[in-house]
Amino acid sequence: MDFISILSIFVMACFVGYYVVWSVTPALHTPLMAVTNAISSVIIVGALIAALAAGSGLAKWLGLVAVALASVNIFGGFAVTQRMLAMYKKKEKKG
Amino acid sequence: MEHVASAVPAWALLAYLVSGVLFILALRGLSSPETSRAGNRYGMIGMGLAVATTLATHEIASLPEIAAAIILGGGVGFVVARRIAMTAMPQLVAAFHSLVGLAAVLVAAAAFLNPQAFGIAGADGEIFAVSRVEMGLGIAIGAITFSGSVIAFLKLNGNMSGAPILLPLRHVINLGTLVGILGLIAWFTLEPSPDAWIFWTVTGLAFLIGFLLIIPIGGADMPVVVSMLNSYSGWAAAAMGFTLQNTAMIITGALVGSSGAILSYIMCRAMNRSFISVIAGGFGAEAGPAGAAAAIDRPWKRGSAEDAAFLMQNAEKVIIVPGYGMAVAQAQHVLREMGDKLKHQGVDVRYAIHPVAGRMPGHMNVLLAEANVPYDEVFELEDINTDFGQADVAFVIGANDVTNPAAKTDTSSPIYGMPVLDVEKAKTVLFIKRSMGGVGYAGVDNELFYRDNTMMLLADAKKMVEEIVKAMD
Numbered sequence: 275m276d277f278i279s280i281l282s283i284f285v286m287a288c289f290v291g292y293y294v295v296w297s298v299t300p301a302l303h304t305p306l307m308a309v310t311n312a313i314s315s316v317i318i319v320g321a322l323i324a325a326l327a328a329g330s331g332l333a334k335w336l337g338l339v340a341v342a343l344a345s346v347n348i349f350g351g352f353a354v355t356q357r358m359l360a361m362y363k364k365k366e367k368k369g
Numbered sequence: 370m371e372h373v374a375s376a377v378p379a380w381a382l383l384a385y386l387v388s389g390v391l392f393i394l395a396l397r398g399l400s401s402p403e404t405s406r407a408g409n410r411y412g413m414i415g416m417g418l419a420v421a422t423t424l425a426t427h428e429i430a431s432l433p434e435i436a437a438a439i440i441l442g443g444g445v446g447f448v449v450a451r452r453i454a455m456t457a458m459p460q461l462v463a464a465f466h467s468l469v470g471l472a473a474v475l476v477a478a479a480a481f482l483n484p485q486a487f488g489i490a491g492a493d494g495e496i497f498a499v500s501r502v503e504m505g506l507g508i509a510i511g512a513i514t515f516s517g518s519v520i521a522f523l524k525l526n527g528n529m530s531g532a533p534i535l536l537p538l539r540h541v542i543n544l545g546t547l548v549g550i551l552g553l554i555a556w557f558t559l560e561p562s563p564d565a566w567i568f569w570t571v572t573g574l575a576f577l578i579g580f581l582l583i584i585p586i587g588g589a590d591m592p593v594v595v596s597m598l599n600s601y602s603g604w605a606a607a608a609m610g611f612t613l614q615n616t617a618m619i620i621t622g623a624l625v626g627s628s629g630a631i632l633s634y635i636m637c638r639a640m641n642r643s644f645i646s647v648i649a650g651g652f653g654a655e656a657g658p659a660g661a662a663a664a665i666d667r668p669w670k671r672g673s674a675e676d677a678a679f680l681m682q683n684a685e686k687v688i689i690v691p692g693y694g695m696a697v698a699q700a701q702h703v704l705r706e707m708g709d710k711l712k713h714q715g716v717d718v719r720y721a722i723h724p725v726a727g728r729m730p731g732h733m734n735v736l737l738a739e740a741n742v743p744y745d746e747v748f749e750l751e752d753i754n755t756d757f758g759q760a761d762v763a764f765v766i767g768a769n770d771v772t773n774p775a776a777k778t779d780t781s782s783p784i785y786g787m788p789v790l791d792v793e794k795a796k797t798v799l800f801i802k803r804s805m806g807g808v809g810y811a812g813v814d815n816e817l818f819y820r821d822n823t824m825m826l827l828a829d830a831k832k833m834v835e836e837i838v839k840a841m842d
Contacts, residue, residue, distance in 0.1 A: 275382075275614050280614055280616075283616055283619050283620065284607060284622075284623055285623075287620040287624060288626070290393055290620075290623075291393075291396075291623050291625075291626070291627030292627050294393060294396045294397050294624070295396065295624075295627055295628045295632075298396065298399040298400055299399070300635075300722075300724065300731060300734070300749050301402070301722075301734040301738075301747060301749075302399045302731060302734070303632060303729075303731030304462075304729060304732055304734065304735045305399060305735070306396070306628060306632070306731070307462050307595065307596070307599050307628075307629075307632070308461075308465070309395055309396070309408075309409060310602075310603065310624070310625040310628050310629070311465040311469065311602070312412060313392045313395060313412055313415070313416065313621050313625065314469050314602050314603050314605075314621055314622065314625040315469055316388070316392070316415075316416060316419050317469065317472050317605075317609055318416075318472070319385075319419055319420070319617065319618060320476035320479075320487075320613050321472060321476050321479075322420065322423045322435065323486060323487060323613065324475075324479035324480065324483065324486065324487075325434065326424075326427045326428065326429060326430055326486075327430070327483055327485075327486030333479040333480075333483035333486070334479075336482070337475070338434055338435065338438045340471075340475035340476050341435055341439060341442065342441055343442060343471055343472040344442070344469075344472045345438065345439045345441070346442040346443070346445050346468055347446060347465050347472075348416055348443065348446065349442070349443035349447045349450070350445070350446025350450040350461075350465060351446070351450075352409060352412060353446065353447050353450035354449075355409050355412075357451070358455075358458075359405045360406070361735070361739050362402035362738045362744045363741065363744065364743055364744065364745055365743035365745050
């Protein structure tokens with residue numbers, strides 16, 4: 275992919291992000307932060323590439339540490355989001 | 370065996386795109402609590418897909434180590450997520466931000482040390498210029514996110530005072546460091562074969578500025594800081610996505626980056642402050658003495674738990690206004706108990722939330738949800754503010770500045786112009802506060818205390834509510 279196609283995806287995604295985030299209800303802003311935390315750990319993809327690669331030993335170890343850190347976030351972020359979302363309940367309907 | 374980025378098979382590119390779309394759906398789900406749980410599952414599937422795709426398209430040389438890293442990290446994350454108290458959510462989010470930042474730094478450093486593996490170097494081993502910009506920005510933003518979040522964590526967790534720490538000449542130092550970082554990144558990019566020290570100096574300076582940027586910012590500005598760091602962690606991921614030409618990372622980075630930026634904007638608007646003034650820091654430190662001195666000698670009314678119970682039981686409409694003090698006192702559960710009692714007696718009970726109540730966006734909503742308060746009884750400022758006029762009692766627990774009528778009338782007040790909850794329009798205001806001495810975070814005295822229709826309930830928030838509940842029997 276050339277730089278311009280990547281940039282196009284990025285710019286479009288910023289707009290999508292803008293509209294999607296404005297539609298998030300303020301009551302769920304804390305879960306929003308927790309889940310954005312989890313998904314930004316998709317950086318694990320880069321960490322895996324570094325950890326998988328042959329060649330520089332140091333790069334591989336840096337990659338492995340990054341894999342571990344990103345995993346903390348992925349599992350922790352999704353789990354804590356799920357825990358929070360499970361707490362939001364509606365009023366029980368009165369008989 | 371070369372893994373040039375352009376050699377990634379078409380199906381893998383498609384899979385990354387799908388996982389990007391799943392992340393969009395994860396955020397889309399948060400538009401309402403009913404759809405949010407499904408959204409969270411989309412997010413998990415997207416993440417699983419991205420990881421599986423990466424593993425499937427690369428020669429797997431070190432699977433045991435990677436599995437160990439995932440299990441170790443994932444285990445820690447999972448246990449922490451299960452055990453953390455809801456009141457500690459702001460610190461947890463700050464800690465998570467710091468990890469994203471550090472992971473970005475490590476990935477960028479690994480890419481710099483082993484560019485062939487990332488397909489970002491030519492046959493001569495030199496990293497492409499465009500990759501050098503992306504990498505430089507990625508490591509800088511990652512490092513700022515890391516050190517800034519560590520400071521935010523220490524402040525939120527109480528390991529470090531929440532008061533702003535003001536260094537002399539801090540604006541000069543900060544600007545100088547920032548210019549230094551950008552200049553070095555430019556040099557690193559333009560030089561045909563740059564020395565490694567430029568890259569590492571950028572990293573070091575970025576760690577430093579993250580630290581310097583957050584220490585002068587006080588506790589109540591934390592909602593903005595946490596949102597801002599959230600945004601940075603997104604931009605760091607996006608920059609690395611450019612380096613790796615990975616659509617999942619770019620889409621996610623853009624989503625998270627805009628999410629944090631929008632949240633920062635909402636928080637600033639709710640305080641009527643510009644983003645620049647929050648970042649410049651020091652709010653609350655200068656205003657302190659003047660506001661506090663004006664306070665003391667005015668008459669005010671003190672009420673007891675019994676008075677409060679009587680007033681609320683005989684009311685038709687009660688609006689509860691929680692703030693950070695409720696979180697500190699862990700009073701949300703007993704508050705819900707009080708609300709239930711009132712509801713059983715036919716009182717209409719609702720909750721009014723100011724956008725900056727607490728230490729992060731939506732903080733109060735999560736605590737109330739934890740205490741089993743149904744979310745359709747909880748309202749945002751603009752949806753409930755006109756209703757105070759019809760309310761019999763406004764019950765303020767742990768909030769202060771966000772209820773100060775001076776924000777509407779006193780042009781000399783540091784919080785003038787900030788949107789506030791019109792609690793003084795209720796027939797009676799019950800205001801829980803530890804003592805009359807202290808002022809709110811902004812360091813201003815609250816007009817509300819001295820009004821005829823205000824009754825001060827001086828005690829720890831949790832204890833006071835417990836006593837009110839007892840008095841209701």
